[in-house]
Amino acid sequence: MALSSVIHKDTRELRIHESLDELSTDLADYIAELSESCVKERGFFCIALSGGSLVGLLRKICEAPYNKTVDWARWHFFWADERVVSKNHPDSNYKLAKDGILSKVPVIPSHVHSMNDAASAEAAANEYEFTIRQLVRTRVIDVSEISDCPKFDLVLLGMGPHGHVASLFPDHDALNEKDEWVTFLTDSPNPPPERITFTLPVINSASHVALVVTGEHKAEAVKSVMNGAGTDCPSLPAQMVRPTSGKLVWFLDSAAASQLDVSSSS
Numbered sequence: 001m002a003l004s005s006v007i008h009k010d011t012r013e014l015r016i017h018e019s020l021d022e023l024s025t026d027l028a029d030y031i032a033e034l035s036e037s038c039v040k041e042r043g044f045f046c047i048a049l050s051g052g053s054l055v056g057l058l059r060k061i062c063e064a065p066y067n068k069t070v071d072w073a074r075w076h077f078f079w080a081d082e083r084v085v086s087k088n089h090p091d092s093n094y095k096l097a098k099d100g101i102l103s104k105v106p107v108i109p110s111h112v113h114s115m116n117d118a119a120s121a122e123a124a125a126n127e128y129e130f131t132i133r134q135l136v137r138t139r140v141i142d143v144s145e146i147s148d149c150p151k152f153d154l155v156l157l158g159m160g161p162h163g164h165v166a167s168l169f170p171d172h173d174a175l176n177e178k179d180e181w182v183t184f185l186t187d188s189p190n191p192p193p194e195r196i197t198f199t200l201p202v203i204n205s206a207s208h209v210a211l212v213v214t215g216e217h218k219a220e221a222v223k224s225v226m227n228g229a230g231t232d233c234p235s236l237p238a239q240m241v242r243p244t245s246g247k248l249v250w251f252l253d254s255a256a257a258s259q260l261d262v263s264s265s266s
């Protein structure tokens with residue numbers, strides 16, 4: 001149960017939770033409901049996620065009742081970003097999701113669309129974009145009515161303490177990428193340096209984007225993002241997450257929300 005749930009003027013929703021356990025349960029409810037409605041409407045549920053603490057917070061969706069009630073066979077699983085390391089490396093976002101989620105629920109192996117760990121960052125990014133293009137063509141992934149971008153049913157992101165999302169870092173050129181769906185970095189400010197990431201046009205074309213942010217060390221960045229959310233010149237990558245026709249929900253714990261004036265923001 002959310003401690004406070006606030007709808008902002010710009011249709012951003014904040015769900016603030018007292019404990020990580022409550023947040024994890026609410027996140028599981030949210031994903032299960034979305035999955036049900038997408039499967040009913042389109043026959044598939046296309047979910048993309050990044051790495052970090054977010055994956056641990058997805059633990060409840062792998063437990064009862066969701067492990068039995070969710071239609072896992074209709075899920076297609078993607079990564080919003082990946083580190084260019086082998087799939088069994090501790091830094092791999094694939095490994096994180098495999099250990100934390102995919103090893104616990106019956107997603108069909110051919111529906112797990114991971115990035116090639118045997119190619120260069122550039123080649124793996126191109127290959128991933130090609131995979132996504134094929135799935136858009138066959139309408140497994142929906143397509144945006146506004147651009148020709150893929151319209152993922154849900155993109156789940158964490159946020160770093162300096163406001164980065166996926167592998168899109170403040171002041172990095174990758175933020176300006178408008179044409180590619182998937183791009184690569186060889187100079188990430190956070191290790192490892194080589195990464196592959198969805199671009200902003202893809203993130204912002206999703207039907208639903210959820211940012212899951214916890215901990216006091218993120219409170220300052222959460223405040224900056226919320227304060228600058230309406231600005232025409234956003235500087236933090238998390239401020240640039242503005243779905244064009246989709247919905248944006250922030251899942252926060254009370255520590256991450258501690259610098260927000262929640263009462264005045266509704």
Ligand SMILES: O=C(O)[C@H](O)[C@@H](O)[C@H](O)[C@H](O)COP(=O)(O)O
Nearest residue numbers: 050051052053158159160165166
């Ligand atoms: O591969 C990555 O680096 C992640 O995808 C990244 O975008 C992550 O989500 C944030 O850094 C938040 O991570 P934490 O929640 O662990 O702070």
